[in-house]
Amino acid sequence: MQKIRILHVVQAAGGVDRYIRMLLKYLDKEKFENILVCSQDFHEEDYIGLVDSFEQVEMTRxxxxxxxKAIKEVRTLIKKYxxxxIxxxxxxxxxxxxxxxxxLKNCCVYNPHGGAFNMRCSxxxxxxxxxxEKVATPFCDKIICISDAEKQSALDKKICKDDKLQVIFNGVDIESYESGAHGVVKRKDLNIPEDAFVVGMAGRMSPQKAPDVFVKMAKRVKDKVPNAHFIIVGNGNQEAEIRKYAExxxxxxxxxxxxxxDNPMSYVELFDVACLLSRWEGFxxxxxxxxxxxxxxxASxxxxxxxxxxDGENGLLVKVDDDVGASNAVMRIYQEDELKDKLVTQGLEDVHNRFNARRVSEEHGKLFEKIIK
Incomplete structure (x- = not known):
């Protein structure tokens, strides 16, 4: 049987890069051939064994x-392959x-990985x-939404009709994580005492991920728990502002x-409580x-x-921009061992049942086969 050839076009690195690598890892290689056309922010060595061809085009955010120029180069590559x-x-x-x-009349699938129209901006x-998005929608066959909320937002904004939208929830590579090395990074590597209470976040220090709310929450927790320490895994343009507030x-x-x-999970392993206080979030x-x-x-x-x-089952939810609510939630976990154990147990069950990377790839495979029939 001839393989289905898929040409992936991607500009943004970071989380999208991790998503594509995860998708390609579990996509059936007997059925699909994958070509990656990506921006200068990607690294070919990361895709060895995952793609059949790797092409780079200069694309800016x-x-x-x-x-x-990017459109012209991508069009040339579409004709080539x-x-x-797509x-x-x-x-x-x-x-x-x-x-x-x-x-060119190729089938086209589009995944915004969190619609730009949901950003908190002017x-x-x-x-x-x-x-x-409305202008570009007629030029694709299917739009993948990474959550029910993203699909509803697209419908509310009349981006397209319901039948063009398909929800495929994100996932994580549980098998890779569980079989990988653990405890690589130690608390002492960051000068954190072993008995410290550690609260962390993994994400860019940019307005979306609200590191300013995280650091204000940290101040409140620090006032109540003197041996509390705080980790931000990432970089970003708000770093100087965040450091100044702490100072x-x-x-x-x-x-x-x-x-x-390169190994954010090694730092997440150091956390006692993990935060995601985003102002908007596609997934x-x-x-x-x-x-x-x-x-x-x-989380927000x-x-x-x-x-x-x-809320109260696999995590605690707080309002957006609410450092007081976030600090109260963190303190509940600090003080209530039974609550902490419940959240962790349910979270582990949910990630295996609902957010496994294999499921993401299987759902994509079914969609690809259906589209070209």
Whole structure:
């Protein structure tokens, strides 16, 4: 049987990069051939054994003159490989790939990995992102939503009709994590005492992930628990602001910022409580990762997060921008061992039943086969 050839187009690295690697790992190699067309932010060595061909095109996050050059280059690669399906990942690549494919009549699948129109930004920007999605929608066959909340948002904004949308929940590579090395990073490596109470977050220090709320929560917890320490796994343009707040409030020695790391889960393993206090979230891949590591979760009640976290069952939910509520939730976990154990147990059950990477790839495989029939 001839393999189904899929050409993946992707601009944004980070979480999308991890998602694609996970998807390709479990996608049936007997049925599918995969070509990756990616931005300069990707590394070919990460895709050895996962793709049949690797191509790079300069793509930038911001809208600009470079986009026309990128569209032309992607169109050339579409003609070169003549795929059965083009799979565009994230908003920018989604626009570039769909425009590049106009008139070429390939099947096209688009996954925004969290619609840009759901970002907390100015009304003018939201309107622009919504307009771009509406204009580009006729040029693809299926739009994959990574949560029920994302699908509902697309319907509310009239991006397209219901039959063009398909929900495939995100997942994490549980098998890889459980069979991998653990305890690689020690508390002493970050100058954290073994008996410290450690609260952490994994994510960019950017407005979406609300590191400013995290650090304000940290101050409140530190006032009540003197041996509390705080870890931010990631980098971002708010780092100086976050460090200054900790310094001004006298706990900079208890705040540990790792910067970009290749092994974020090794740092998550150090947490006693894991936070995701995002202001908007298409899915929140950190949440099943926290569950996989057996960590109790405090998260904001926004967008897709309540699709994943049931308050009081597998985590605690707080309002957006609520550092007081977040600190209270963290303190509950600190003080109530029974609650902590319940959240961890249910989280582990949920990640195995609902957020396994194999399920993500299987659902994609069924969709790909259905589309080209």
């Amino acid at each position: 911001a809208i600009g003159g470079n986009d026309l 003549n795929p059965d399906i 799979y565009a990942h994230s908003s920018k690549a989604g626009a570039i790939a769909r425009v590049a494919d106009i008139g 009304a003018k920007k939201k309107a622009m992102y919504t307009a771009i 001004d409030n006298g706990f900079s020695d208890s705040l540990h910022i790792t910067g970009w790391v 929140g891949l950190a949440l099943p990762e926290y569950m996989m590591a057996g960590k109790p979760i405090v 009640k926004v967008d897709a997060i309540p699709n994943i976290i049931q």
